[in-house]
Amino acid sequence: MAQQHEIAVEIANVPILLRTPNAGFRDRLASHYAGFLGDASNSKIEFDVDIISVPDEISRENPDSEDDVQVSVKNGEWCFRRNDFVAQWDPRVRRGRVRQPDNSYSMDAVLRIVHTLILARQGGFLLHAASGIRNGRAFVFSGVSGAGKTTISHLAPPDVCLLTDEISYIRRDGEGYVACGTPFSGELERPGANCAAPINSLFLLAKGTENRIDPLPSPEALRRLLRNVLFFAKDAELVDNVFRSAWDFVQRVPVQQLTFVPDARVWSMIE
Amino acid sequence: MSEKYIARSSAIAARMLGGEMMVMSSVDSTFFTLNEVATAIWQAADGRTPLSEIVTRKVCSEFEVDLEVAQHDAEKFVDELSRHGILLVSDHPFEPPALP
Numbered sequence: 546m547a548q549q550h551e552i553a554v555e556i557a558n559v560p561i562l563l564r565t566p567n568a569g570f571r572d573r574l575a576s577h578y579a580g581f582l583g584d585a586s587n588s589k590i591e592f593d594v595d596i597i598s599v600p601d602e603i604s605r606e607n608p609d610s611e612d613d614v615q616v617s618v619k620n621g622e623w624c625f626r627r628n629d630f631v632a633q634w635d636p637r638v639r640r641g642r643v644r645q646p647d648n649s650y651s652m653d654a655v656l657r658i659v660h661t662l663i664l665a666r667q668g669g670f671l672l673h674a675a676s677g678i679r680n681g682r683a684f685v686f687s688g689v690s691g692a693g694k695t696t697i698s699h700l701a702p703p704d705v706c707l708l709t710d711e712i713s714y715i716r717r718d719g720e721g722y723v724a725c726g727t728p729f730s731g732e733l734e735r736p737g738a739n740c741a742a743p744i745n746s747l748f749l750l751a752k753g754t755e756n757r758i759d760p761l762p763s764p765e766a767l768r769r770l771l772r773n774v775l776f777f778a779k780d781a782e783l784v785d786n787v788f789r790s791a792w793d794f795v796q797r798v799p800v801q802q803l804t805f806v807p808d809a810r811v812w813s814m815i816e
Numbered sequence: 817m818s819e820k821y822i823a824r825s826s827a828i829a830a831r832m833l834g835g836e837m838m839v840m841s842s843v844d845s846t847f848f849t850l851n852e853v854a855t856a857i858w859q860a861a862d863g864r865t866p867l868s869e870i871v872t873r874k875v876c877s878e879f880e881v882d883l884e885v886a887q888h889d890a891e892k893f894v895d896e897l898s899r900h901g902i903l904l905v906s907d908h909p910f911e912p913p914a915l916p
Contacts, residue, residue, distance in 0.1 A: 763834040764849060771840070771847060781827045784842035788829035792838070 555583025556660060557714050557725035557741065562588035563643075563652070567596045570647050577649035580739050581728045590659065592632070592641045594652070616658060616777035625658045625777070627651075634659060653729055657712065661776055665786040668717035668793070671775040674747075676713040676724045676737075678706040683724035683742040684815050685713050686803065687773045688750035695732040696807045697750065705812070709737035712775065717790065718743065722798055747794075748803035748815075756811050759802045766800035767791055822870075822894055823863030823904045830858075839902055846900045853879055853886075854893050861903060863910030867894065 550571035553560040560583035565571055575582065614627045622635045630651040634641030641659075645651035661671050674687035675694040686697045698710035708714075711731030713724055722744045726737035749761065749769050761769070776787050794800075805811040824830075830839045837850040837858055850858055856874040857867075867890060875886045897903040904910070 764836045764838060767833055767838055768847065768849065776845075779842060779845075781829075781842040784840065784845070785829040788831065788838075788840050792831045792833060795833070 551585050552578070553583040553585040553588045554578045554581055554656060554728075555739075556581055556656070556727055557716060559590070559660070559663060560584065560588040561656065561659065562591040563594050564591065565594040565596065567594075567647065570594070570596055573647070574649060574652060577652075578728050578736075580736055581726075590639050590641075592634070592643050592655070594643045594645065596647045597644050598646070614654065614658065614777050616779070618778065618780055623662065623778075625655060627654060630655060632658075634662075636662070657729065657775060658777055660714065662778065662783065664714075664716060665776070665778075665783045665790070668786075668790050669715050669722070670787055670790055671727075672713045672715055672770075673711070673773040673775065674713040675710045675731075676708040677701055678708065678724075678738075678740065678742040679704060679816055681742055682745035683708065684745055685715070685724055685747045686750050687713070687747060687770070689773065692750040693752050693805065693807065694750065696752075697805070697811065698733055700807070700809045700812060702809065702812050706738045706740060707735075708740070710735070715744070715794070717793070720797065722794060744798050747798055747800045749800065751802060751804045752807060753804035754806065755804065756806055756814055757804050758814060759804070761800050761802055763795050763800075766795040770795060770800065818907045820867040820891075820894065821863055821865070821906050821909050822857075822861040822867055822898075823906075823910045824858065824861050825901055825904055828902050839897075841900050841902050843901050846902075848897065848900075848902065853881070853889070857890055857893060858903075863904070863906075864912075867891075 547566040549564050550568045551564050552571055552574050553562050562585050616625050625632045630645035632643040632655050643655050664670055674685045675698045676685040695710050708726040710733040712727050712729035714727050715722055723741045724744050725741040726739045728736040730736050770791050827842045837855040839848045860870045860874045871886050871890045876883050898905045
């Protein structure tokens with residue numbers, strides 16, 4: 546049997562062990578997830594990762610596959626696929642297998658899916674959002690591509706600990722919610738800090754000609770929040786869990802619209 | 817015209833928030849916000865009560881709407897939600913779910 550090389554990627558205190566016969570791939574993952582490496586012996590979720598030379602192998606097996614991620618469950622085992630990877634994961638035995646090319650981009654997608662499934666059961670979700678910690682409290686800035694996530698991250702003053710410029714990890718904690726850092730980066734191409742803090746506010750971003758914060762009624766906040774939640778599975782129970790979490794979130798955390806001019810003055814309103 | 821019976825799908829998530837009923841389909845993740853009248857129809861969609869009776873009892877009497885207008889609007893609402901699998905529609909009453 547070929548020698549195996551292991552690495553544990555730990556996001557929000559959830560270590561996921563990745564095992565591969567390819568030492569070079571393991572080293573590339575170690576570099577990509579630097580700052581988010583955990584203790585392999587503590588991992589309760591494991592994936593064997595097979596490197597395939599060309600994604601065409603997957604395309605041939607699944608000719609209908611498009612760029613979109615497909616996530617399904619059958620007899621308790623999850624299957625995720627995109628045109629560049631295919632993965633199976635059985636949460637009952639906490640093990641899975643991934644077949645993907647030799648890049649961290651595909652692994653990012655697999656890890657995001659696994660975390661959405663874990664979070665759905667824990668009262669949380671992944672959100673298309675930048676987030677950062679200031680004065681011990683987390684501020685989350687959500688919006689679709691082009692709304693200003695990278696811009697607001699780039700403008701953050703030095704006292705802000707940036708958790709991510711792209712995908713925020715949000716989890717219920719006591720009577721509120723915490724935001725955790727993630728290695729999933731956007732245009733900033735810089736992983737977030739591996740730390741967490743209670744969420745002070747969620748801002749829905751809009752670029753404008755002045756800096757202003759406007760409150761949002763809860764139904765509008767929920768509508769707009771759900772547009773930016775990452776969720777792939779069509780499983781009714783999990784969809785209900787995510788919907789319930791978002792519904793609970795908007796009642797516990799202030800959700801406001803932040804309209805901003807793209808310069809550093811916007812951060813004077815955020816503290 | 818034959819009678820219609822409507823029932824809420826089990827493949828949805830729904831919650832009241834700020835006086836509005838928010839409904840999401842787990843099939844295609846479409847999201848609906850129901851106004852007061854639509855919420856009244858939604859809540860009465862037990863699969864056993866004819867739609868015409870729901871309109872008469874829950875819409876016309878509580879919202880002072882003309883019967884013809886209310887019935888037309890209710891049909892449109894039911895058609896739209898049924899297209900997304902959020903409401904189930906039949907010309908017969910739905911069977912009650914079997915007890916475990």
